[in-house]
Amino acid sequence: MKYRRFGKLDWMISEISLGVLRLDEVVEEPCERNDRERIEAIRYAIDRGVNYINLGYPFYFEEPETAGAYVKEALGGGYRDKVKAAVNIPANEALSQRDLDNAVDRQVGFFGLDKADFCVIDGVDRTTWNTLKSVEIASWAPRVADVGKAEHVAIAFHDDAHYLKEICSAYPDWAFIQIELSILDYTHHPGVGAFTFSKELDCAVIATDITKAGRLLKNVPKEVGEIVDKSRLKMEREALYLSWALSHEEVSSVQLSVQSELRNIESAKKYLSHVEQFDSNDFGVWEKLAAAQIREAYYAKRDYQCTACRCCMPCPSGIDAPRIVELINNEKMFSDQKISEFQYNMENHQNTQCAQCGVCDKHCPKRIPLQKIVSGAYEKYRQNSPLPARSLVGFDR
């Protein structure tokens, strides 16, 4: 295993790390989750030098104890002491410092930890940041370490990169910034633009979702298969997605999902072998070209070429039309309705019906028929998934 600097902290993190209890697990049927294989994969990776695990958010699941049992078992037998572990707090649940305290306590208790090494404020964006500011997150973060709940506080950020400027200025001691960094996220929420701010702070970056919650590995469009076949790539797609993320020197570690990527010993061996062989000097023009072509092939499948400019906002009814367009586009790109439908209900888009005022349509420079899309998504997704409201921690956006 190779290790990388971890920002200002006096610690080196393994180039790949582990993530559990995330979106890809929630949408799997329980019968598709093999606890024994996942325990073996986690321990196999830790035995070979992986030294960080993000423990996700067990309270997504209808039965947290059942869902999280395999994680607790994997970290038993001394394995907990071989890794640093992060618990997560949903940013949208942080309405007071007491809420934050309770959320950390709850998860540290759930996993039976003395304390967490990191506490990640998850789902930080332009909206949740305003709430976090109002609860004085910058004064809470150092206090968590002082009272021994978690050593350090970090953020998982999902929004335009420039919003990081204020977030990083408000508290320059975030232990790391966690971002989604698949080849499709090159410039998206926040994409590589995050590195400008992480470098200024000398703050570590952990990259997640390199396969978009497993969707880049399933239902692969024939155009993508053809790009790989015709290219001069000397690696498989999985290795390309991992290598692309690792090729950014600003990334300290790539967090792999135990559900989608490291789901058994065989896949763990494969990814560990990729990371051992990875050499940034080998990630050259052909690899970058293939990554760009695959990105364009997926983008071309989208129904709507939304640039996420948000000129169509705000909606007088409080509807996040660009996000709904994104969910519809994702369904088309990945031929996967399940995740888009789940996210639609989890994010509570179903709670507001369009008033059909037409404001969004009028302001979209791309002439995207937003009113029609918003109403269509309501009919399509809402009726199928009457899910209870849940937090957004760890959910690909």
Ligand code: SF4
């Ligand atoms: S205005 Fe149009 S292009 Fe811009 S975010 Fe809204 S839907 Fe997308």
Ligand code: SF4
């Ligand atoms: S048409 Fe519907 S989605 Fe668009 S701005 Fe009006 S209420 Fe909002």
